[in-house]
Amino acid sequence: MADTPSIVWFRQDLRLADQAAFAAAAADGPVVALYVLDDDAPGDWRIGGAQRWWLHHSLQSLGTSLAALGVPLVLRRGNAVEQVARVAAEVGAARVHCLSHYEPWWRDAEAALARQLDLVCHPGYLLIDPDAVRTGAGTQFRVFAPFWKALSAKMPPDRPRAVPGKVVGAPHPPEGDGLDSWTLLPDKPDWAGGFKDWQPGEDGAAAALHAFSDMVVTYKHDRNLPSTNGSSRLSPHLHMGEISPAAVWHAVADGDGAEPFLRELAWRDFTSNLIIQLPAYADTSGLLKMEALPWRTGPAADADFRAWTRGQTGYPIVDAGMRQLWHTGWMHNRVRMLTASFLIKHLLLDWRRGEAWFWDCLVDADYGNNSTNWQWVAGTGIDAAPFFRIMAPLSQSEKFEAAEYIRRWVPELRDLDDDVIHDPHQADAAPAGYPAPIIGHREARERALAAMRTVSALPSPS
DNA sequence: TTTTGAGTTGTTCGA
DNA sequence: GTCGAACAACTCAAA
Numbered sequence A: 001m002a003d004t005p006s007i008v009w010f011r012q013d014l015r016l017a018d019q020a021a022f023a024a025a026a027a028d029g030p031v032v033a034l035y036v037l038d039d040d041a042p043g044d045w046r047i048g049g050a051q052r053w054w055l056h057h058s059l060q061s062l063g064t065s066l067a068a069l070g071v072p073l074v075l076r077r078g079n080a081v082e083q084v085a086r087v088a089a090e091v092g093a094a095r096v097h098c099l100s101h102y103e104p105w106w107r108d109a110e111a112a113l114a115r116q117l118d119l120v121c122h123p124g125y126l127l128i129d130p131d132a133v134r135t136g137a138g139t140q141f142r143v144f145a146p147f148w149k150a151l152s153a154k155m156p157p158d159r160p161r162a163v164p165g166k167v168v169g170a171p172h173p174p175e176g177d178g179l180d181s182w183t184l185l186p187d188k189p190d191w192a193g194g195f196k197d198w199q200p201g202e203d204g205a206a207a208a209l210h211a212f213s214d215m216v217v218t219y220k221h222d223r224n225l226p227s228t229n230g231s232s233r234l235s236p237h238l239h240m241g242e243i244s245p246a247a248v249w250h251a252v253a254d255g256d257g258a259e260p261f262l263r264e265l266a267w268r269d270f271t272s273n274l275i276i277q278l279p280a281y282a283d284t285s286g287l288l289k290m291e292a293l294p295w296r297t298g299p300a301a302d303a304d305f306r307a308w309t310r311g312q313t314g315y316p317i318v319d320a321g322m323r324q325l326w327h328t329g330w331m332h333n334r335v336r337m338l339t340a341s342f343l344i345k346h347l348l349l350d351w352r353r354g355e356a357w358f359w360d361c362l363v364d365a366d367y368g369n370n371s372t373n374w375q376w377v378a379g380t381g382i383d384a385a386p387f388f389r390i391m392a393p394l395s396q397s398e399k400f401e402a403a404e405y406i407r408r409w410v411p412e413l414r415d416l417d418d419d420v421i422h423d424p425h426q427a428d429a430a431p432a433g434y435p436a437p438i439i440g441h442r443e444a445r446e447r448a449l450a451a452m453r454t455v456s457a458l459p460s461p462s
Numbered sequence B: 001t002t003t004t005g006a007g008t009t010g011t012t013c014g015a
Numbered sequence C: 001g002t003c004g005a006a007c008a009a010c011t012c013a014a015a
Helices: A020-028 A049-068 A080-091 A104-116 A144-152 A191-195 A202-213 A216-222 A235-239 A245-252 A259-277 A288-292 A299-309 A316-328 A333-346 A351-361 A367-378 A393-399 A403-409 A441-456
Strands: A006-010 A031-037 A073-077 A095-099 A119-122
Touching: A006 A020, A006 A080, A020 A031, A020 A095, A020 A119, A031 A049, A031 A080, A049 A073, A049 A191, A049 A202, A049 A235, A049 A351, A073 A080, A080 A104, A104 A119, A144 A259, A191 A316, A202 A235, A202 A245, A216 A259, A245 A259, A259 A367, A288 A441, A299 A316, A299 A333, A299 A351, A316 A333, A316 A351, A316 A393, A316 A403, A333 A351, A333 A367, A333 A393, A333 A441, A351 A367
Parallel strands: A006 A031, A006 A095, A031 A073, A095 A119
Antiparallel strands: none
């Protein structure tokens, strides 16, 4: 064990258990723990408002856990490459350990740092190293089904490792910022009051996994019902790396009926594969000809967008979802599809506007997942859905039994019966305070189909 | 190289 | 009410 310290560079891996970079640094000698808030490198995809709330609490949790081991968490703000290099110079670090991350700005940062110091990138954000899942031709997959087949053949992942038993802090840790000085929490107004059911941090992640492990059996069915608590709600914990996907896999894989959930877990891996192949996927259609779609713009379109963000479209299931998102930083997955489809198809607004809104509002906002899912709904992605798949919000609301969900998030409709709450205007049951539908379903559907046809008729640019 | 089968999550219409 | 067919066209992955 050397006397010179090593740095653990934390990013979306804010945990101590099954954290290969932390374990490696602890084995190397004295440890300096570092987190850098870099708002410039990601450009428009800097951490959004809701996730900043989460980050504050997760860093607080990590800092407490590290302090108990005698290692302060050093906080720096600015260009990540510069800050990591500067701290390495300040403490005379021999080496920097981190987990690999796959957002384009992180891949750039890792490459830049590797040129100027001894950077060791460890696996652990995904179930498996993206390089390890390949087609027969040696390329990375672009279709989920064969990707899943190839990935699951290499499962299970290694058993998660415990927190290292022996950790020594560096004798003279560098100065850092105070967490409060970053003002990650909302102030005026404090819109995070509805976030109180979340428990960010490694302990909260473990508790969420424990709670979910009994529900895996019913996941396949219940996950589609917004009124039912059938989701894992692990997404923000996984995004922040408060728990490893390997730990999640092992907690549920031996139970009955685990496969549907494990497939969802593997989607994180798949979307990381996609953004490695297509780094600009959040900004550019996977199908180039889709860039010619005639999105609505102008004041009327902007007003419709505002109505969508505020949950004032007159479609109860859509409004319930958008309000849940605003109040809790999370939205049920079925409703994410419905609200996204509504923005894109019914309102004919560019999918990137919705993507950016979700990015700012979701505590689980993730570059690969968010872009892949929006492009899937839009039909612009490389895994394009058929253009005629236009979700019908009213029939989906009935099919997936969303009445209680609507009552919870659209209190104006609280007193309506199940048979009218999905479409109160049709039954002439809407109370005065609830807006009329922003557009009729049939009319919207036909407009969307016409718009899609204009690009389908075009030759595909090659 | 060519061929073949398949692709997360749907909706509408008409028999 | 239930059921099957139609809704397009393209790319990917593997044989």
